[in-house]
Amino acid sequence: MTGRRKTLELPASALHATAKQTLESGYRLALIAAHDDGESLRVVYVFTSGPPDHRLELTVRLNPNDPRVPTLSDLSFPASRFERQMHDTFGVIPEGHPFLRPLVRHSHWPEHWYPMRHDAGPTPAMAHEGVPYPFIEVRGTGVYEIPVGPVHAGLIEPGHFRFSVVGETILKMTARLWFLHRGIERMFQGVNINEGLQIAERISGDTAVGHGLAYCMAVEEAQGIDVSHDARVIRSILLELERIYNHVGDIGAMCSDVGFGVAHARAMVIREQLLRLNESVTGHRLLRGSILPGLTSVRRLPTSAELDNVASELSQLMEFISSNSTVFDRFEGTAVLLADDAEAIGTLGVVARASGQRVDARHSQPFVSGGSAFRLITQSQGDVLARFTQRSDEMRNSLELIRGHVGLSPRLESSEALSQPGSASGLGIVEGWRGSIVHRVELDVAGVVARCCIADPSFFNWPALATSLADTIVPDFPLINKSFNLSYAGNDL
Amino acid sequence: MTPDGPPLGYAIIASILQVALIVLGGPLLMGLMAKVRARAEGRVGAPIHQPLRDLRKLMGKEGLRAHHSSAVLAVAPLVVLGSTTLAVAISPLVTTHPLLSASSDLFVIVYLLLTGSIAMALAGLDTGTAFGGMGSSRAITIGALAEPALLVAVIALSIQARTSNLPAIVAATITHPVWTSTPTRLLALVAIVIVVIAETGRLPVDNPNTHLELTMIHEAMTLEYAGSDLGLVTLGAAMRLGLLFALLMNLFVPWGVATGSSILGLLAAVVFLALKTSLLAVAVSLIEVHSAKLRLFRVPELLAGGFVLAVLAVITQLATR
Numbered sequence: 001m002t003g004r005r006k007t008l009e010l011p012a013s014a015l016h017a018t019a020k021q022t023l024e025s026g027y028r029l030a031l032i033a034a035h036d037d038g039e040s041l042r043v044v045y046v047f048t049s050g051p052p053d054h055r056l057e058l059t060v061r062l063n064p065n066d067p068r069v070p071t072l073s074d075l076s077f078p079a080s081r082f083e084r085q086m087h088d089t090f091g092v093i094p095e096g097h098p099f100l101r102p103l104v105r106h107s108h109w110p111e112h113w114y115p116m117r118h119d120a121g122p123t124p125a126m127a128h129e130g131v132p133y134p135f136i137e138v139r140g141t142g143v144y145e146i147p148v149g150p151v152h153a154g155l156i157e158p159g160h161f162r163f164s165v166v167g168e169t170i171l172k173m174t175a176r177l178w179f180l181h182r183g184i185e186r187m188f189q190g191v192n193i194n195e196g197l198q199i200a201e202r203i204s205g206d207t208a209v210g211h212g213l214a215y216c217m218a219v220e221e222a223q224g225i226d227v228s229h230d231a232r233v234i235r236s237i238l239l240e241l242e243r244i245y246n247h248v249g250d251i252g253a254m255c256s257d258v259g260f261g262v263a264h265a266r267a268m269v270i271r272e273q274l275l276r277l278n279e280s281v282t283g284h285r286l287l288r289g290s291i292l293p294g295l296t297s298v299r300r301l302p303t304s305a306e307l308d309n310v311a312s313e314l315s316q317l318m319e320f321i322s323s324n325s326t327v328f329d330r331f332e333g334t335a336v337l338l339a340d341d342a343e344a345i346g347t348l349g350v351v352a353r354a355s356g357q358r359v360d361a362r363h364s365q366p367f368v369s370g371g372s373a374f375r376l377i378t379q380s381q382g383d384v385l386a387r388f389t390q391r392s393d394e395m396r397n398s399l400e401l402i403r404g405h406v407g408l409s410p411r412l413e414s415s416e417a418l419s420q421p422g423s424a425s426g427l428g429i430v431e432g433w434r435g436s437i438v439h440r441v442e443l444d445v446a447g448v449v450a451r452c453c454i455a456d457p458s459f460f461n462w463p464a465l466a467t468s469l470a471d472t473i474v475p476d477f478p479l480i481n482k483s484f485n486l487s488y489a490g491n492d493l
Numbered sequence: 494m495t496p497d498g499p500p501l502g503y504a505i506i507a508s509i510l511q512v513a514l515i516v517l518g519g520p521l522l523m524g525l526m527a528k529v530r531a532r533a534e535g536r537v538g539a540p541i542h543q544p545l546r547d548l549r550k551l552m553g554k555e556g557l558r559a560h561h562s563s564a565v566l567a568v569a570p571l572v573v574l575g576s577t578t579l580a581v582a583i584s585p586l587v588t589t590h591p592l593l594s595a596s597s598d599l600f601v602i603v604y605l606l607l608t609g610s611i612a613m614a615l616a617g618l619d620t621g622t623a624f625g626g627m628g629s630s631r632a633i634t635i636g637a638l639a640e641p642a643l644l645v646a647v648i649a650l651s652i653q654a655r656t657s658n659l660p661a662i663v664a665a666t667i668t669h670p671v672w673t674s675t676p677t678r679l680l681a682l683v684a685i686v687i688v689v690i691a692e693t694g695r696l697p698v699d700n701p702n703t704h705l706e707l708t709m710i711h712e713a714m715t716l717e718y719a720g721s722d723l724g725l726v727t728l729g730a731a732m733r734l735g736l737l738f739a740l741l742m743n744l745f746v747p748w749g750v751a752t753g754s755s756i757l758g759l760l761a762a763v764v765f766l767a768l769k770t771s772l773l774a775v776a777v778s779l780i781e782v783h784s785a786k787l788r789l790f791r792v793p794e795l796l797a798g799g800f801v802l803a804v805l806a807v808i809t810q811l812a813t814r
Contacts, residue, residue, distance in 0.1 A: 144623070144626075145623070146623040146624075146627065146707075147623065148706065148707065152706075153704035153705070153706060154704040154705070168789060168790075255785070257705065257708075258785040258786050259696050259697070259700040259702075259703065259784075259785050259786030260784075260785040260786075261530065261534055261702070261782070262533055262534055262782055262783070264534075265534035265535055265536070266535075269535065324783075324784075324785055326697060326784055326785040326786070326787060327785045329787075329788060329791070330785060330786075330787075330788055473788075473789060473790065474627065474707050475707055475708040475788075475789045476788065476789075477707050478705040478707055478708055
């Protein structure tokens with residue numbers, strides 16, 4: 001099912017030209033994974049395109065004493081961010097990078113300490129107060145700054161937003177993240193493949209299936225296991241269950257942010273029903289533990305009556321919300337992410353599709369075939385309303401997809417024997433509810449995880465939030481932020 | 494005081510009663526509104542007297558103030574509370590003969606309320622935080638648009654009653670019940686309801702329940718308050734709400750307000766006022782439940798609409814004279 005991965009090792013001098021050619025032939029940059037092999041450093045550039053599913057890996061080996069690669073930042077905006085990440089954690093220097101500011105690294109980290117290098121050692125003592133982050137200052141009459149966070153009111157993740165504002169109009173917003181950096185990729189090193197799943201399911205608490213499945217698919221590819229069709233169908237059902245419960249939560253949260261509390265309460269009721277359905281299907285409200293490397297098992301499948309019930313309650317909720325003209329007024333035309341910007345930034349998932357981008361791993365890298373009611377839905381406006389409508393449309397399509405898959409009556413449990421392989425690598429690509437998740441796993445000879453490199457869609461989408469804020473006002477920001485609902489945990493790793 | 498009015502002792506008792514009623518009633522009205530909202534959202538909700546418990550808790554706490562703050566931060570809650578208490582004491586809430594009723598002019602009441610608003614806005618600026626300044630700027634913008642609408646709407650009533658003295662307007666309305674259904678009154682009523690919603694920071698103008706600092710108006714100004722200071726500020730806001738609700742009801746549905754000098758009449762008036770304001774509170778929360786918060790730049794449009802209605806009320810009244 002999964003497309004053949006092509007791999008190519010090339011000298012650093014040839015990288016830029018090859019990458020340029022690859023991107024021009026319709027590939028997107030999915031991931032840049034650096035590796036410290038001890039005697040040398042190795043950087044793997046993963047490109048994907050589809051349909052049909054194509055995956056290409058370019059590998060460059062570097063001298064560990066002077067690791068330099070030519071920058072790809074002129075070709076791809078996501079590349080510039082991956083390179084900054086790699087610079088902070090591995091000390092690899094992207095030559096010619098125009099904006100090599102710290103991304104992962106906060107200023108209290110010791111200078112020249114690269115946590116992903118094999119000789120990094122235990123975490124050194126951190127300075128109490130670092131140098132303030134050099135935010136770009138906007139000057140002019142009446143311009144002032146509003147610093148918000150990293151600690152916010154309410155139960156949300158930490159992130160610092162620096163607004164430059166005139167009156168109520170936002171001129172510039174910079175998001176400073178990585179307050180939630182837990183060293184996840186380092187945690188993966190040396191664990192066995194089942195322990196690795198425990199970590200993967202907890203990368204971002206609301207994306208247990210998305211990250212868990214991407215990890216399992218990567219491990220299975222590395223081990224050469226071909227998962228049965230029944231298992232793929234079950235996995236697809238779980239992925240869509242996760243999409244629905246998160247989308248309905250987002251829809252409620254967007255209503256709550258415009259003060260429409262009744263709609264929020266009704267959305268939360270539906271979300272709770274879905275969480276209980278999750279529990280009875282998998283034994284876990286957040287769908288953990290049903291997908292393991294080589295193994296898929298659920299207790300039962302959602303019944304047709306349950307799906308009908310959710311569908312009818314969702315359409316009632318949507319009708320109730322769209323009957324409120326103030327809500328419509330708040331959503332429409334707010335924070336437009338133009339299609340060109342969405343494409344240039346390399347956005348993924350709901351955010352990209354709401355701005356007309358036809359990107360969806362279920363379309364380009366499908367892992368299940370047959371009986372699929374999947375439709376690639378997009379909106380054209382790119383505003384808060386488009387992101388709202390996109391979620392609503394996707395939920396409806398997910399319910400049809402689940403219905404179609406349940407109709408295939410797949411076996412509830414299936415397992416494949418794990419092999420005792422040599423060292424190998426694998427790539428897992430999954431359309432999580434936020435967007436495409438990519439895991440690249442390398443197993444070593446003992447069957448333990450040597451490296452797991454993760455790209456969460458939020459990593460691609462965060463810059464789009466700042467871009468969409470042109471011509472918006474400060475009191476609309478919480479709503480706009482909610483309409484993107486990006487993961488801090490998935491981004492910060 | 495009018496020469497044939499009741500004795501001074503009666504006026505003193507009435508005013509004390511009004512203050513006590515609003516100190517207890519303001520928080521209870523907030524509790525009632527929260528309850529209605531909770532029920533509409535399918536929750537049980539906190540008991541109606543929860544805001545009173547919260548106040549008692551806050552008053553028992555130490556008041557912490559930011560290091561760089563000045564006396565403004567400390568004095569502002571007292572100004573809010575003092576000006577509101579004075580307005581409550583002299584307004585026609587349970588009687589048309591409260592203390593200093595001769596001075597209970599509509600301009601006096603409106604500017605007493607304004608004094609409190611300005612004190613809060615200055616307190617918001619005092620600590621120098623971005624949120625406080627933002628809240629003050631928004632509150633003053635909205636206040637500047639709401640006050641004129643309120644003044645003009647009450648002027649329409651005062652042309653009808655040929656006096657700008659609020660107790661006299663209420664008394665005249667009781668003697669001329671037919672006034673309550675004139676076009677002037679209805680137009681002015683809508684205008685004043687809009688102003689009251691804006692001034693008390695309710696939806697669709699401000700969301701009193703939000704935790705999102707960037708969207709706040711009134712709450713943003715009070716973010717730096719803690720402990721007993723916060724208790725005073727919260728009590729001030731609740732009393733303002735009580736006063737505005739009570740005035741609104743008495744201007745348009747004045748029955749039950751004591752006009753004579755019997756103590757029994759006062760007690761009956763208390764019951765009537767409690768009922769009337771509760772009804773209004775339920776009505777306002779039902780509006781809240783079914784509305785979302787307006788985009789900030791739409792709020793001036795709403796208030797301008799209120800102002801236009803108020804002007805129309807004046808014109809109608811002048812035309813029908």
